[in-house]
Amino acid sequence: MNSQPNSPPAHAAPAVTAIDLEAFLTHQPGWQSTAEGAEPAIQKTWRFADFRAAMAFADQVAALAERLNHHPTLTVGWGRCTVRWSTHEAGGLTARDFDAARQTDLLDPGPNALPNPEGAGA
């Protein structure tokens, strides 16, 4: 008899509480809570001088995602890149998303990044 509970899948992470989410949003500027479809997510938009600068940042986020084996939804438009994190296998937010968001904030958006005129996270 296997007394050991099945080990969680590699991608498993604890779901977060509403308190965790509030704390994250309070301490990590620019992020917003959203629902990607029915899946709760966190997102932040970076602004850039043009499309290529937005794409270059998206490519940095893609490299981060590969390192983490945790992948965002990226929406790239002229002069903007929105990064949205949620954990598909959990159907919502886990600690992996908060960690990935913190690591996204550490990326250098480059010389063509612009301040976000709509303030945090729009």
Ligand SMILES: C[C@H](O)[C@H](O)[C@H]1CNC2=NC(N)=NC(=O)C2=N1
């Ligand atoms: C097999 C692989 O580890 C899984 O598909 C990973 C890949 N990247 C992922 N990214 C995100 N955001 N959620 C996941 O559940 C997830 N699962």
